Amino acid sequence: MYGIGYSSGISPAGHREVLELLGELGFKVNPDYRVFGEMDKLIEYIGLWQAGRFDLPYAVDGLVIKVNSLDQQERLGTTAKNPRWAVAYKFPPEQAVTRIRNIFVRVGRTGVLTPSADFEPVRLAGTTVSRATLHNEDMIREKDIRIGDKVLVQKAGDVIPEIVGVLDGERDGREGPWTMPPKCPSCGSPVVRAAGEVAVRCTNLACPDQLWEGLIHFASRNAMDIAGLGPAVIGQLLAAGLVSDPADLYALHPEDLIKLERLGPKSAQNLLGAIANSKSNSLARLIFALGIRHVGERAARILANHYKSLEALMASPEEALMAIPEIGPKIAASIAGFFAGAENRRVLEKLVQAGVNTRDAGAATGDAGPLSGKVFVITGTLEDFSRQEATEQVEKRGGKVSSSVSRNTDFVVAGEKPGSKYEKAVALGLKILNEREFKEILARE
Numbered sequence: 001m002y003g004i005g006y007s008s009g010i011s012p013a014g015h016r017e018v019l020e021l022l023g024e025l026g027f028k029v030n031p032d033y034r035v036f037g038e039m040d041k042l043i044e045y046i047g048l049w050q051a052g053r054f055d056l057p058y059a060v061d062g063l064v065i066k067v068n069s070l071d072q073q074e075r076l077g078t079t080a081k082n083p084r085w086a087v088a089y090k091f092p093p094e095q096a097v098t099r100i101r102n103i104f105v106r107v108g109r110t111g112v113l114t115p116s117a118d119f120e121p122v123r124l125a126g127t128t129v130s131r132a133t134l135h136n137e138d139m140i141r142e143k144d145i146r147i148g149d150k151v152l153v154q155k156a157g158d159v160i161p162e163i164v165g166v167l168d169g170e171r172d173g174r175e176g177p178w179t180m181p182p183k184c185p186s187c188g189s190p191v192v193r194a195a196g197e198v199a200v201r202c203t204n205l206a207c208p209d210q211l212w213e214g215l216i217h218f219a220s221r222n223a224m225d226i227a228g229l230g231p232a233v234i235g236q237l238l239a240a241g242l243v244s245d246p247a248d249l250y251a252l253h254p255e256d257l258i259k260l261e262r263l264g265p266k267s268a269q270n271l272l273g274a275i276a277n278s279k280s281n282s283l284a285r286l287i288f289a290l291g292i293r294h295v296g297e298r299a300a301r302i303l304a305n306h307y308k309s310l311e312a313l314m315a316s317p318e319e320a321l322m323a324i325p326e327i328g329p330k331i332a333a334s335i336a337g338f339f340a341g342a343e344n345r346r347v348l349e350k351l352v353q354a355g356v357n358t359r360d361a362g363a364a365t366g367d368a369g370p371l372s373g374k375v376f377v378i379t380g381t382l383e384d385f386s387r388q389e390a391t392e393q394v395e396k397r398g399g400k401v402s403s404s405v406s407r408n409t410d411f412v413v414a415g416e417k418p419g420s421k422y423e424k425a426v427a428l429g430l431k432i433l434n435e436r437e438f439k440e441i442l443a444r445e
């Protein structure tokens with residue numbers, strides 16, 4: 001608690017009295033406030049917290065300095081936005097000196113090579129850090145960062161470590177300028193840097209690191225939401241040669257998964273179930289899952305609503321895409337480029353063959369409807385609906401169907417022979433519906 005909005009019968013003279021009163025009344029008041037008569041003492045107190053802030057059980061980025069007298073506060077008044085009697089003091093970020101041990105490069109989902117610095121571990125803003133992204137080649141050149149350099153590091157917003165700069169005069173002459181490797185560190189293909197771009201890319205579509213990142217994205221919670229298909233399992237599937245694109249996931253057999261380490265028969269069965277369930281995901285999820293550059297969840301939803309099917313989206317010329325509100329030229333060019341690629345078209349064809357839903361089943365998640373905002377999980381066999389039909393019925397009413405049970409699940413629809421999702425739902429105390437109750441909810445409109 002920081003203040004009183006309205007009161008009667010009491011007349012505290014200052015902010016300190018207000019806080020004391022609130023404390024006596026049993027409200028939670030931060031005990032670290034002080035009242036100062038001299039500016040020097042105030043500055044001294046700020047210095048104390050600058051060093052001591054990381055010992056607090058919560059994160060702070062500064063202090064607020066207020067005029068104590070309520071009478072003076074009232075006379076000072078407020079501007080359009082802020083009171084004139086209070087000001088925020090922000091701490092400068094804590095910095096430390098360390099030495100760059102190595103600069104390494106990783107390949108992301110879109111093939112972009114990102115350099116990062118590995119430095120001697122230092123304590124910074126309450127944690128030990130030893131890595132910072134260097135973003136791109138230009139930034140490294142601008143700051144002239146070299147392996148072996150002594151550098152100043154800080155945490156931006158006390159969260160993300162960054163290299164502020166190199167300490168001059170600390171080199172012994174062995175440090176050479178750093179350059180981007182000419183070949184992809186994952187697949188060895190030559191890398192390219194497009195005119196006007198800072199990013200250097202590996203253009204090999206079959207690049208293992210790109211595939212790995214792409215599959216992680218495809219299976220992620222906001223994309224196809226395939227529970228149990230995390231980075232480690234995907235890495236094993238790639239290493240075993242079982243998948244080389246997202247569509248291969250739908251061709252996996254139980255015998256394939258048994259060969260994988262650390263994946264018991266039960267988990268293998270659950271994983272295959274989750275993969276199969278993802279076939280009935282909404283079109284918007286599928287579009288987002290494809291990992292087209294610049295197409296996030298929001299753009300994917302707009303495209304699904306507009307085109308209603310993947311086939312229509314694929315056939316759309318770039319100008320038509322640009323005519324859609326909120327789809328700018330950059331997104332349009334990226335989508336057109338993606339669908340023009342022969343390899344991408346081949347993978348999409350495989351996804352269709354595998355039975356992955358490519359049609360918009362009606363109102364997208366989050367749209368208005370009687371089931372708007374409700375999350376359903378369907379388990380077991382329903383008498384009057386296929387899994388796909390039940391999903392469509394829920395989505396048509398604005399609800400969402402997820403393939404995995406969590407605390408965010410509102411309803412679990414249990415048909416004949418429900419699986420482990422049913423047990424999990426019971427354990428979590430979720431609302432479980434039989435088919436009759438499910439129909440009743442659908443009928444409420």
Ligand SMILES: [Zn+2]
Binds near residue numbers: 185188203207
């Ligand atoms: Zn590569």
